[in-house]
Amino acid sequence: MSTLGEAVLIALxxxxxxxxxxPHFPAVDRLVDLYLIVVVYISITRPQGHALLxxxxxxxxxxxxTHTLFGVNGFAKCLLAxxxxxxxxxxxxxxxxxxxxxxxxxxxxxxxxAWALLATLGREFADPLPLERALVNGAVGMLLFGVxxxxxxxxxxxxxxx
Amino acid sequence: xxxxLLERRAPLLLFTILFILLVVLSSQARSGNDASxxxxxxxxxxxPVARLTHAAGDGTTGLVEDYVSLxxxxxxxxxxxxxxxxxxxxxxxxxxxxxxxxxxxDLLGLKEQLALPSVAAxxxxxxxxxxxxTLIIDRGSSxxxxxxxxxxxxxxxxxxxxxxxxxxxxxxxxxxxxxxxAALTERTxxxxxxxxxxxxxxxxxxxxxxxxxxxxxxxxxSGLDRIFPPGLSVGTVLRAERSEGLVQTxxxxxxxxxxxxxxxxxxxxxxxxxx
Numbered sequence: 001m002s003t004l005g006e007a008v009l010i011a012l013x014x015x016x017x018x019x020x021x022x023p024h025f026p027a028v029d030r031l032v033d034l035y036l037i038v039v040v041y042i043s044i045t046r047p048q049g050h051a052l053l054x055x056x057x058x059x060x061x062x063x064x065x066t067h068t069l070f071g072v073n074g075f076a077k078c079l080l081a082x083x084x085x086x087x088x089x090x091x092x093x094x095x096x097x098x099x100x101x102x103x104x105x106x107x108x109x110x111x112x113x114a115w116a117l118l119a120t121l122g123r124e125f126a127d128p129l130p131l132e133r134a135l136v137n138g139a140v141g142m143l144l145f146g147v148x149x150x151x152x153x154x155x156x157x158x159x160x161x162x
Numbered sequence: 163x164x165x166x167l168l169e170r171r172a173p174l175l176l177f178t179i180l181f182i183l184l185v186v187l188s189s190q191a192r193s194g195n196d197a198s199x200x201x202x203x204x205x206x207x208x209x210p211v212a213r214l215t216h217a218a219g220d221g222t223t224g225l226v227e228d229y230v231s232l233x234x235x236x237x238x239x240x241x242x243x244x245x246x247x248x249x250x251x252x253x254x255x256x257x258x259x260x261x262x263x264x265x266x267x268d269l270l271g272l273k274e275q276l277a278l279p280s281v282a283a284x285x286x287x288x289x290x291x292x293x294x295x296t297l298i299i300d301r302g303s304s305x306x307x308x309x310x311x312x313x314x315x316x317x318x319x320x321x322x323x324x325x326x327x328x329x330x331x332x333x334x335x336x337x338x339x340x341x342x343x344a345a346l347t348e349r350t351x352x353x354x355x356x357x358x359x360x361x362x363x364x365x366x367x368x369x370x371x372x373x374x375x376x377x378x379x380x381x382x383x384s385g386l387d388r389i390f391p392p393g394l395s396v397g398t399v400l401r402a403e404r405s406e407g408l409v410q411t412x413x414x415x416x417x418x419x420x421x422x423x424x425x426x427x428x429x430x431x432x433x434x435x436x437x
Contacts, residue, residue: 024223048172056179069190071183078183082176121187 003050005155006042009148010058013038018065031133033107035062037141039077040106041148043084044093055081069123076113080106096142103141107134265425268316272427278391279430281305285423286330295338295360297321299426302329310389312429318395318417319343319383320426331428335420336396337364344387345396347373348380356381356396356414364397366412373410375402381414391429 013034021029035058043051059077063070084102087093093102111130118125127133266282273280283299301307303326311323313333321341325332334341341358345366352373354366369375379399385392397414405411 049175052172052176052179056183069187071187071190075180075183075187078176078179082172085172117187 002155003054005151006038006046006054007057009038009041010035010054010061013058014061014065017062030129031136032140033110033133033137034144035059035073035077036080036107036110037103037137037144039081040084040099040103040141041145043081043106044088044099044102045152046085048082048085048089051081051085052078069118069121072114072117075117076110079113080110083109099145100138100142103138104134107137262424265316269425269427272314272316276391276429279306281307281428281430283331283426283428285426289332295335295341295358295420296324297333297335297423297426299331299333299428300329301428302327302331304328306430307331307428312390312394313426314394314429315418315423315426317419318397319390320418320420320423322389323428333426336416336418337361337420342387343390343396344384345381346384347375347399348382349376350374350379353384353386354412362416363400364414364416366399366414367409369410369412371404371408371410375399375410375412377401 017029017032017034021032021034039051039055039058042054046054056074056078059074060071062073062077066073084093084106087102091098093099108130111127111133114127115125269282273282281301283301283305285297286300287298289296289298297313297320299313307323307326309323309326313320313322319336321333321335321338323331324334335358336343336356337358337360339358339360343356344353345356346353347369350373352369352375354369356364356366359365366375366381377399381396381399383390383392383394383396395417397416399412400415401413403411
């Protein structure tokens with residue numbers, strides 16, 4: 001997937017999360033983090049430098065649209081993208097089970113990073129369902145990864161054809 | 163040196179970004195102001211798009227919700243129409259039952275008032291043909307009915323039993339041309355016979371020209387025919403005309419609406435022979 005495609009993906013994830021899930025399906029919004037799913041996908045499929053930039057962008061976008069301390073999500077997702085991408089360069093993460101594991105571990109890692117960061121800054125951090133979020137993100141992410149892969153293949157075929 | 167930096171591009175980028183973000187975060191934490199300059203700029207850039215998308219999303223959601231509401235309202239409308247139809251039918255049935263109940267109550271009141279042995283009967287058929295005005299009721303000789311027993315309703319005299327079978331009886335209505343009831347006017351006690359004519363109004367005959375009979379006078383049974391007990395209402399004088407003969411021509415409006423008879427009371431009191 002091209003950088004533009006990834007940017008569009010981040011924007012779509014952001015809009016879906018903020019415009020559809022948050023106002024209309026708050027229970028789903030609490031359990032699914034579309035930003036994180038996209039960041040993990042990019043981290044698995046792209047080089048480390050590119051992944052951490054896209055992760056930072058997605059995190060900052062989330063910071064802007066949610067009322068958290070600005071930079072927390074940017075920081076967490078930047079670090080997360082770096083770590084997952086680093087793992088991806090050493091292990092095969094393009095299979096369903098490792099991908100599911102990446103999503104679960106990614107969600108928990110982001111939780112840990114955000115908690116540590118906010119604790120350092122003397123802020124409270126409340127996320128009552130980290131494990132549930134991790135599992136739901138894993139399940140939803142698996143489905144979305146299939147869609148993303150299909151989109152990526154279609155995009156590359158179109159590029160070859162042109 | 164450049165080669166070294168290029169090889170470690172990703173970690174350097176990470177540290178740079180994290181450093182910047184930490185500075186931003188710590189400045190916010192120190193100042194207590196949650197909105198940094200970077201955030202404000204980004205917020206201004208992003209919010210119009212988000213607002214537009216939100217509005218579009220709301221519009222679409224509203225449209226879908228409106229459509230769903232309309233469909234639900236349509237289904238509910240159909241259901242309510244069915245309910246309404248059923249309720250209208252129920253109401254008509256209840257209204258009919260209420261009227262029947264009232265009629266039966268009136269009949270019961272009359273029965274208690276008369277203190278005579280009687281049998282309530284339901285009209286099951288009518289016979290208005292060939293100059294005869296009769297009813298068939300669902301009580302017969304097995305219930306104690308005999309010919310010439312009076313048939314009454316709360317409004318007054320309806321007729322008399324003319325034929326019986328074990329389970330039904332034929333009643334000759336007061337307006338039958340062959341019906342004749344001994345009667346008197348309530349006010350002046352003028353005696354006469356009320357005869358049916360096959361028409362809505364009855365005729366009181368054999369009343370002396372000398373008697374004072376006025377329109378509006380009530381006509382009651384006199385009991386002289388030994389069929390009807392005295393004092394039952396027969397009707398009201400509509401018109402009383404003095405003719406050239408010795409008697410008056412008196413038209414009487416029947417007390418009973420013969421077209422609306424549904425339940426009647428048959429008086430079982432034994433009538434003397436030769437009535």
